[in-house]
Amino acid sequence: MKRYIVRRLLLLVPLLLGVSALTFALIHLAPGDPLSTQFGLNPRGMEPETVERLRAQLGLNDPLPVQYFRHLGSLLRGDMGRSLATRTPVSQEIWARFPATLELAIATEALVLLVSIPLGVLSAVAVSPWSPAPPVPRRRWARLVDALCSGGALLGVSMPSFWLGIMLMLLFAQNLGWLPSTGRGDGTLVGALKALVLPAVTLGAGLMGLVARVTRSQLLEVLSQDHVRTAHAKGLAPRWVLIRHGVRNALIPVVTILGMQAASLLGGAVIVETIFAWPGIGRLAVNAIWRRDYPVIMGTVLVFSVLFVLTNLGVDILYTLIDPRIRYD
Amino acid sequence: MIENLVWRQVRRNRLAVLGLVILGALVLTAVAAPWIAPCDPHEMNLSAALQPPGSPGRILGSDELGRDNLSRLIYGSRISLQVGLIVVSIAGLIGVTLGTVSGYYGGVIDDGIMRLVDVVLAFPFLVLAIAVVAVVGPSLTNMMIVLGGVSWASYARLVRGVVLGLREEDYVLAARVLGASDWRIIRRHIWPNCLGVVIVQATFGVANGILAASGLSFLGLGAQPPEAEWGAMLSAAKPYLRQRPLMSIAPGLAIMATVLAINLVGDALRDALDPRLRS
Numbered sequence A: 001m002k003r004y005i006v007r008r009l010l011l012l013v014p015l016l017l018g019v020s021a022l023t024f025a026l027i028h029l030a031p032g033d034p035l036s037t038q039f040g041l042n043p044r045g046m047e048p049e050t051v052e053r054l055r056a057q058l059g060l061n062d063p064l065p066v067q068y069f070r071h072l073g074s075l076l077r078g079d080m081g082r083s084l085a086t087r088t089p090v091s092q093e094i095w096a097r098f099p100a101t102l103e104l105a106i107a108t109e110a111l112v113l114l115v116s117i118p119l120g121v122l123s124a125v126a127v128s129p130w131s132p133a134p135p136v137p138r139r140r141w142a143r144l145v146d147a148l149c150s151g152g153a154l155l156g157v158s159m160p161s162f163w164l165g166i167m168l169m170l171l172f173a174q175n176l177g178w179l180p181s182t183g184r185g186d187g188t189l190v191g192a193l194k195a196l197v198l199p200a201v202t203l204g205a206g207l208m209g210l211v212a213r214v215t216r217s218q219l220l221e222v223l224s225q226d227h228v229r230t231a232h233a234k235g236l237a238p239r240w241v242l243i244r245h246g247v248r249n250a251l252i253p254v255v256t257i258l259g260m261q262a263a264s265l266l267g268g269a270v271i272v273e274t275i276f277a278w279p280g281i282g283r284l285a286v287n288a289i290w291r292r293d294y295p296v297i298m299g300t301v302l303v304f305s306v307l308f309v310l311t312n313l314g315v316d317i318l319y320t321l322i323d324p325r326i327r328y329d
Numbered sequence B: 001m002i003e004n005l006v007w008r009q010v011r012r013n014r015l016a017v018l019g020l021v022i023l024g025a026l027v028l029t030a031v032a033a034p035w036i037a038p039c040d041p042h043e044m045n046l047s048a049a050l051q052p053p054g055s056p057g058r059i060l061g062s063d064e065l066g067r068d069n070l071s072r073l074i075y076g077s078r079i080s081l082q083v084g085l086i087v088v089s090i091a092g093l094i095g096v097t098l099g100t101v102s103g104y105y106g107g108v109i110d111d112g113i114m115r116l117v118d119v120v121l122a123f124p125f126l127v128l129a130i131a132v133v134a135v136v137g138p139s140l141t142n143m144m145i146v147l148g149g150v151s152w153a154s155y156a157r158l159v160r161g162v163v164l165g166l167r168e169e170d171y172v173l174a175a176r177v178l179g180a181s182d183w184r185i186i187r188r189h190i191w192p193n194c195l196g197v198v199i200v201q202a203t204f205g206v207a208n209g210i211l212a213a214s215g216l217s218f219l220g221l222g223a224q225p226p227e228a229e230w231g232a233m234l235s236a237a238k239p240y241l242r243q244r245p246l247m248s249i250a251p252g253l254a255i256m257a258t259v260l261a262i263n264l265v266g267d268a269l270r271d272a273l274d275p276r277l278r279s
Helices: A002-029 A034-039 A048-058 A064-076 A090-127 A136-158 A161-175 A189-223 A226-233 A238-260 A262-275 A281-290 A294-322 B002-012 B014-031 B069-105 B107-122 B125-136 B140-150 B153-167 B170-177 B182-218 B230-240 B245-273
Strands: none
Touching (some): A002 A034, A002 A294, A002 B107, A002 B125, A034 A294, A090 A189, A090 A262, A090 A281, A090 A294, A136 A189, A161 A189, A161 A262, A161 B182, A161 B230, A161 B245, A226 A238, A238 A262, A238 A294, A262 A281, A262 A294, A281 A294, A281 B125, A294 B125, B002 B245, B069 B182, B069 B245, B125 B140, B125 B182
């Protein structure tokens, strides 16, 4: 296990090299003088000698590979350059906004898990011919849940998140006035939680349907297997069988999906943070785009990619905890 | 023959038929836009700005520059469908080519291409698209190229997997023994067998492409004014959310209906083309 983690961490190296090379290439493709795109200087207002001296000083005359390795060197020291707009180090800008994005991401994942897994389980129990038959009225009710789940899942993945966000804002903030439409609340716990609701629902909508659907189909498959029948046959309580033998086995692909969707969650965060004026990394990225603040743009892309890769690693390690059959070595 | 089988499967699925009907209506709207739109979607009239829905000649009202909302909505279908198709064509072309080469030739080429795929997939798709568009400059064309250019990796991985299996098939060996060139084997024996997975992936690709494109346009990184693009229309309508909510509701509904219809068709195609799910 330890060896597996070490190997995965080592595999991160080429991946991150690729990612940094891509952002490096991008910043060099940006139109305009590198003096202005990377350091925010205005070469047009300077003497030609000054421009030349600055270029030599900042190493812009070196061959690109040399520049890339220097760039890599500073990245390793956590130096991502300075924002052209505010002159503060990019790492500092990102670090300051990290808690807000993390908060939103955790709230979203928690919401998705709390809503989707029970719905998926309910949905599966309702239609599975293998589950201990619940009384008929409850069964009919659960079938309705099943239909709602599949319908909601389809709607969730088809709805543009920015539109859902605006619609929720229109309904719950403007018309009903129950929840704040923007910001992170007034500093109290209740205020902060209230402010989280709309962004988290918007961000999680697509994922919720997907997770419910996967939970349902996996659980249906698990419940039809022999070991579940054996568990029933030896007289275990149906509820115990469902949880210990059913749900636990069905959760593995759910974890995969959550990891795979981390990417779309991060991408979605860019849009959701913009709509709800949520002071996170996504909004920082969008504002940087408007100001053509290239060091900040590339810094956020880099951070998002690293977060994404680490999430996937975390998911792979989580497997082994849920499923002792999986052993990496 | 197989087409008939697939068609029969799809037709049996009521939701898929609904998807096809919506999609058909959209394509018709896009093609016939100049004839069915009541006004020119770009014609401004500042004295008749922000007219409420139901005003004479303006069924859905007018926007902040006095342009007819309904006409812009109708013309928007052209852009969205076009964007979806172009993005998928670019992604599919790159992905299928690299995936085929990777799976068919294997070895170092395979390793190289797959590491590249890993790197591309290591980026959050939308974040990468945003970064690239921000650098090359926002426009509809750039956005389509970028979206295609960052979404090919899943096609490559998928096609490679299928090709790896097909490469070992007896009929491929037979073709090689008979002296068929690689190109001929790929064209006659490999690609036809990849068609199913590519079609399914491409269908969802169109839906995702439209969603991503409208998102980028909403952020101002895609279609530029005065283009009648649904995402851009939504973003322009945001300041008038309280006053004219329909201006925000309608373009979103249009995007959702389009994407939903395509997803329904995609689901049905997947069920029909996957023999394991066929009853």
